[in-house]
Amino acid sequence: xxxxxxxxxxxxxxLKDNYDEFExxxxxxxxxxxxxxxxxxxxxxxxxxxTDDSIAQEARDAYADGWPVSRIHQELDxxxxxxxxxxxxCEKVSRIDPDGMDLLVGxxxxxxxxxxxxxxxxxxDEDAFERFYETIRNPIQKAxxxxxxxxxxxxxxxxxxxxxxxxxxxxxxxxxxxxxLEPENHTDLTGELHAKAPLLAxxxxxxxxxxxxxxxxxxxxxxxxxxxxxxxxxxDTPTIWLLDPPDLSGAKAVIGLDATPCIPKWEYIxxxxxxxxxxxxxxxxxxxxNEQGYDFIQxxxxxxxAQGGNLSIPKCEAxxxxxxxxxxxxxxxxxxxxxxxxxxxVEGLEDRELGDLWNRDMxxxxxxxxxxxxxxxxxxxxGTPSRSDDFYKHLTALLGESAERIDGTEGTYLSFGNExxxxxLETTRRGGAFQAAxxxxxxxxxxATVYIATGMVPDWLETTKVGHRRTRGDFDACPTxxxxxxxxxxxxxxxxxAISGREVSRRTGLAKSxxxxxxxxLRDEGLVEKRGKGRGTKWYSxxxxxxxxxxxxxxERVADIxxxxxxxxxxPFLDPVIPRREPxxxxxxxxxxxxxDVQRRLEERKLDEQxxxxxxxxx
Numbered sequence: 001x002x003x004x005x006x007x008x009x010x011x012x013x014x015l016k017d018n019y020d021e022f023e024x025x026x027x028x029x030x031x032x033x034x035x036x037x038x039x040x041x042x043x044x045x046x047x048x049x050x051t052d053d054s055i056a057q058e059a060r061d062a063y064a065d066g067w068p069v070s071r072i073h074q075e076l077d078x079x080x081x082x083x084x085x086x087x088x089x090c091e092k093v094s095r096i097d098p099d100g101m102d103l104l105v106g107x108x109x110x111x112x113x114x115x116x117x118x119x120x121x122x123x124x125d126e127d128a129f130e131r132f133y134e135t136i137r138n139p140i141q142k143a144x145x146x147x148x149x150x151x152x153x154x155x156x157x158x159x160x161x162x163x164x165x166x167x168x169x170x171x172x173x174x175x176x177x178x179x180x181l182e183p184e185n186h187t188d189l190t191g192e193l194h195a196k197a198p199l200l201a202x203x204x205x206x207x208x209x210x211x212x213x214x215x216x217x218x219x220x221x222x223x224x225x226x227x228x229x230x231x232x233x234x235x236d237t238p239t240i241w242l243l244d245p246p247d248l249s250g251a252k253a254v255i256g257l258d259a260t261p262c263i264p265k266w267e268y269i270x271x272x273x274x275x276x277x278x279x280x281x282x283x284x285x286x287x288x289x290n291e292q293g294y295d296f297i298q299x300x301x302x303x304x305x306a307q308g309g310n311l312s313i314p315k316c317e318a319x320x321x322x323x324x325x326x327x328x329x330x331x332x333x334x335x336x337x338x339x340x341x342x343x344x345x346v347e348g349l350e351d352r353e354l355g356d357l358w359n360r361d362m363x364x365x366x367x368x369x370x371x372x373x374x375x376x377x378x379x380x381x382x383g384t385p386s387r388s389d390d391f392y393k394h395l396t397a398l399l400g401e402s403a404e405r406i407d408g409t410e411g412t413y414l415s416f417g418n419e420x421x422x423x424x425l426e427t428t429r430r431g432g433a434f435q436a437a438x439x440x441x442x443x444x445x446x447x448a449t450v451y452i453a454t455g456m457v458p459d460w461l462e463t464t465k466v467g468h469r470r471t472r473g474d475f476d477a478c479p480t481x482x483x484x485x486x487x488x489x490x491x492x493x494x495x496x497x498a499i500s501g502r503e504v505s506r507r508t509g510l511a512k513s514x515x516x517x518x519x520x521x522l523r524d525e526g527l528v529e530k531r532g533k534g535r536g537t538k539w540y541s542x543x544x545x546x547x548x549x550x551x552x553x554x555x556e557r558v559a560d561i562x563x564x565x566x567x568x569x570x571x572p573f574l575d576p577v578i579p580r581r582e583p584x585x586x587x588x589x590x591x592x593x594x595x596x597d598v599q600r601r602l603e604e605r606k607l608d609e610q611x612x613x614x615x616x617x618x619x
Contacts, residue, residue, distance in 0.1 A: 007252065010104040010116050013125035015369045022105045034096060036106030036116065039069040042089035044080040053079050062191035067183055075190040108132070111246035118250040126368045127258050129265035132245045133398060139200045139240040140230050146197035149189065150179070158204055160215075160230070172205045181220060199223070200240060204230065211402040212393060218400070221247070226397040228390075243398040245269050259438070260431030260458070264399055264420045282460035289461075293447030296437060296463040299477040299555075301455035303411040303429070306336035306364045306383030313339065314481035316382050316453075318551030320357040322477070323380055323451055325548065326555060332373050333358040334436045335382035367435050374442035378449050384456040385432035389416075392428075396421040412455055429456040466555045475558050481551040485510055489518040493528065493544045500538055525552055 011022055019035050026033035040046050046063055050056035056079050059072050073081065073090060080087040096104070098115040108128040110116055136142065143158035154172040155161075161169040179185065181202055183195040194200070203225035207215035217225050223244045230238040245268065248254050254270055263276065280288060289296075299319055304310060316339055323331050333340070340361050360373060364385050373379060389405050396403040396418060403421035405414070415422055433456050441448025455474070457463060467477030482490070488508045493499065501519060505512040519539050522528045527547050529540045 008099070008101055008104075008120040009123060010106070010120045011123040011125065012106055012108050012111055012128070013369060014108055014128070014131065014366075016107070017371065018125065018369050019105050022103065026103055032102045034102040034104050036096070036104055036110050037089050037092040038107070039063075039089050042092060043069070043073075043087055045078045045087070046089075050079040055079065058191050062195075065191070065193070066195035067190055068195075071183060071187060071190055075187055111248065114247070114250060117246070117248060120251055122248060122251045122254045124254065124256045124269075127256075127260075127262060127265060129262070129269060130366075132269070133241060133243040133395075136194070136196065136200065136240050136242055137237045139204065139227070139238060142194040142197045143201035143204055145193040146186075146189075146201055149193075150175075155205070158201055160207075161205055169205050173202060176202045176205075177220075196242065196244075199225075199242070203227070203240060203242070210397060212397075212404045214393065214397045214402070216397050216400065224398050224400065226394050241394050241398055243268075260427055260434055262424055262427040262431070264423060268399055285460060286462045292441065293445075294441055295447075295449045296457075296461065297449065297451045297555075298455070298457065298463040298465045299451055299453050299467055301412070301465070301474040302476070303386075303414070303456055304383045304454045305386035305429070306339075307386055308388075309338060311336055311339055311383050312481065314550055315478050317354060317357070318478045318481055318548055318553050319382065319451065319453055320354075320380060321548050321550050322553040322555060323378070324357055325546070327378055327449070329378060330359040331357070331378045331380050332376040332440065333361040333380050333382065334364055334367070334373075334439060335361070335380075337363050339382060362436075362439065364432065364436055367432075367439055370439065371442060373439045375446060376440035376448060377446060379437070379440035380451045380453070381433060381436045382453045384429045384454040385436075386429055392416055392421050392425055395424055429454075430458050432456075434458050434461060465558050467558060468554055469558045477555055478551040478553045482549065483518070483521075485514050485518045486521060487549050489515060489522065490527075490544055490547055490549055493522075493539070493541050496541070498538045498540045500535075504539070522547075 013019070013022075016038075023033045023035075025031075040063075044050065045053075045056045045059050046069070048056075048060070055077055059076050059078055062072050062076070063069065069089070072078070073087065078087070079085065081090070096115075098104070098118070098120075104116055104120075106116065108124070108131040111122070111124075111128070140158045147153060147155065147158055153175060154168045161172075176198055179198070181198045183190075186198065199219060202219065203217050204227075207217040207225065207227065210216050213228070215227050219225055221244075223242065225240055225242050227238070227240045230240075232238055248270070254274075256266060256270065256274075258266070261276070266274065266276070316335065320331070320333070340363060358380070360376070362370065362372060364381075364383060393403050393416070396416070399420055401418055401420045403416040403418040406417045409415045414425065416425065433452060433454055437450045437452055437457075440446075440450055452463065465475055467475045468479050469475045470479065485508075488510065489504060492504055492507050501512060501516050504510075504519065505515040508515060510518070519528060519530070522544070523530055523539075525547075527542060527544050529542050530537065531540060532538050
């Protein structure tokens with residue numbers, strides 16, 4: 001807000017819920033705040049208000065095909081602008097003064113509007129990279145629709161050029177550049193084809209093969225495209241990944257704020273010469289979190305990717321039951337959709353009542369800025385976000401690098417043999433787990449205890465590790481879960497202090513050998529004691545009443561281990577993923593010209609105010 005008091009600022013964030021925070025800060029610091037309008041919230045045509053109007057449907061289709069909202073309103077006879085109608089969205093846009101001093105607040109996608117960028121300081125809240133690329137399905141079909149509108153074009157079909165067609169391909173690329181690759185070059189086709197169809201055709205004809213087989217091309221205006229096979233199969237729909245970052249060159253400056261930054265992504269958006277500073281070193285970050293009342297407890301050291309069905313439901317249940325018993329109150333939960341979707345109905349486990357183990361929940365993934373659990377004081381994070389190998393390969397390819405999983409690497413030790421790919425992997429997994437953990441305790445005076453069931457936490461984060469220590473330094477608070485027979489026997493023993501194996505078999509309906517096997521496993525845990533011989537043998541409860549019915553869980557702290565060092569030493573390269581960049585000593589080197597200009601203006605304003613007060617005092 002200090003900068004916004006001295007020069008025009010545009011703040012772009014990923015959630016509308018965050019707009020209110022900027023307005024609160026603006027009111028506190030006496031800065032005017034204007035929310036940038038969102039077309040799908042305000043335009044009656046795009047909101048489906050005119051369901052029976054064919055032009056309205058054409059407009060919605062054009063919007064889905066990537067045509068700019070302004071172009072749709074200019075080129076089509078929209079019902080929201082007919083007669084005396086006034087489009088609320090257009091009206092609000094017309095009232096915005098991009099040259100004024102109001103703080104403009106919007107979403108990352110609004111960076112594509114030059115009016116909100118030119119001669120302003122741009123503030124990007126969190127990593128916006130994934131807002132600036134899209135996956136376009138059936139690109140050949142979309143490119144073909146555009147090629148069919150052209151005369152005297154070298155190719156009749158939108159297809160990859162064959163060997164020997166180099167000259168023909170060059171003529172096609174030159175022709176596409178001549179007629180234009182941007183939507184504004186083809187306004188007569190608004191709504192009739194995909195807005196990026198010319199760009200898709202250019203990518204199909206011009207892409208070159210990377211070492212891992214993906215096709216890659218650098219497109220005009222700092223854009224790139226990547227694809228695999230464009231021939232349809234039974235399993236997959238052909239797709240082109242298109243990275244189309246906004247042009248921020250007209251901004252006075254761009255400031256990014258990111259707690260878990262992926263440097264290659266930021267470099268692509270901001271340019272390689274941007275300055276990266278960490279406000280706090282590792283010790284001070286942990287000190288800050290401790291002062292804020294956070295207590296992070298790690299219950300295992302496995303990668304435990306939440307996607308792809310990797311999470312064991314019985315083990316998740318065991319962790320949740322132990323936390324519930326440890327604290328005696330309902331917890332909040334962040335985990336995979338697969339676990340959350342089974343809250344009330346787990347196939348084969350209907351009697352486990354998982355829905356009773358937590359209160360509120362969120363799905364692992366893109367949690368940046370989401371505050372639904374900000375008042376939570378007891379949170380459990382089960383697993384870490386991860387993506388398929390293809391995701392990391394394609395995303396790395398968009399940045400011009402070729403990556404392929406190294407054979408034999410998986411889980412904690414997964415590597416793609418490429419620093420860019422491995423950094424994307426690490427910030428997705430470790431950064432994603434940390435972002436999930438930080439959803440709790442965000443309100444003033446809140447103190448949060450956060451249980452984290454994954455080893456994929458940032459290396460600098462200090463956590464209390466609990467459980468059974470295992471080989472090579474790894475650990476797990478629940479190395480084994482209960483078999484169904486164990487659960488049934490525990491329930492029976494809770495009703496009796498001493499009972500025979502035969503009686504356990506009768507009450508549970510288990511075969512005597514199965515019942516005895518279960519009793520022996522419980523004895524190995526120290527939950528029951530066997531006394532007597534022959535028919536006089538009795539099994540005595542020694543803690544069954546408080547036993548976790550889902551698994552053998554131990555929340556005792558494990559000794560300090562070198563697990564993280566072991567993991568890092570096993571990686572194919574030893575350079576830190578995010579290098580530490582110390583800020584320069586002198587203010588003239590540390591701050592760019594625009595920031596020193598802000599400081600100068602604030603000093604002048606302060607001196608003017610002091611002078612006015614002095615003059616009023618002498619009158």
